[in-house]
Amino acid sequence: MARRFASPKLVVATHNHGKAEEFRTMLSGFGVEIVSMADLGLPAPAETGTTFETNAAIKALAATRASKLPALADDSGLSVHALGGEPGVYTADWEGPQRSAMVGMQRIQDEFKKRGVPDTDAERRATFHCVLALAWPDEHVELVHGTLDGRIVWPPRGRGGHGYDPCFQPFGDGRTNAEMSTAEKNAISHRGRAFAKLVEACFR
Numbered sequence: 346m347a348r349r350f351a352s353p354k355l356v357v358a359t360h361n362h363g364k365a366e367e368f369r370t371m372l373s374g375f376g377v378e379i380v381s382m383a384d385l386g387l388p389a390p391a392e393t394g395t396t397f398e399t400n401a402a403i404k405a406l407a408a409t410r411a412s413k414l415p416a417l418a419d420d421s422g423l424s425v426h427a428l429g430g431e432p433g434v435y436t437a438d439w440e441g442p443q444r445s446a447m448v449g450m451q452r453i454q455d456e457f458k459k460r461g462v463p464d465t466d467a468e469r470r471a472t473f474h475c476v477l478a479l480a481w482p483d484e485h486v487e488l489v490h491g492t493l494d495g496r497i498v499w500p501p502r503g504r505g506g507h508g509y510d511p512c513f514q515p516f517g518d519g520r521t522n523a524e525m526s527t528a529e530k531n532a533i534s535h536r537g538r539a540f541a542k543l544v545e546a547c548f549r
Contacts, residue, residue, distance in 0.1 A: 358382050397476040415479065417477065419478070464499075475539040489543045489546065491539030493515055499512060
């Protein structure tokens with residue numbers, strides 16, 4: 346049985362402002378004070394894992410050890426089927442040293458051209474993954490995994506969201522994630538689905 350969360354304060358183990366805001370929005374109804382690693386001036390640990398689960402746990406444990414508070418981390422990424430699942434856990438690395446999502450999106454297009462991938466739903470299918478790790482100071486960790494299937498589109502569309510949202514169109518919707526409102530995106534996103542599982546397991 347999953348451990349229930351009962352602390353008044355939670356550290357979000359990210360320096361990404363967009364992710365931190367999504368976390369705050371999704372946990373706004375639970376009366377928990379949210380602070381980020383950036384707010385506390387905590388360094389980001391090296392993500393040395395080869396799976397989303399391992400990297401999420403690394404980040405959550407680093408934050409809880411440094412802050413002595415419960416910590417929530419995610420490891421998320423985009424797996425493009427025609428590229429053998431790349432970039433996957435290396436999604437952020439594809440953005441280059443300046444961490445520009447546009448660089449990453451362009452690299453996907455360059456790989457499509459290099460490999461002769463047709464512009465069809467089947468061939469440009471992709472899956473967003475999100476693993477959430479909730480860690481306590483005694484180093485107990487709960488993990489949940491959410492996914493969202495869709496296709497890669499080009500050129501990028503929309504000004505909302507963050508990361509690769511402008512080039513990802515969920516199946517069943519004509520818009521990219523970046524063309525949706527925050528509430529619409531959170532209702533279907535990989536992170537939103539992972540959060541729903543986490544809330545059910547640990548917050549209710």
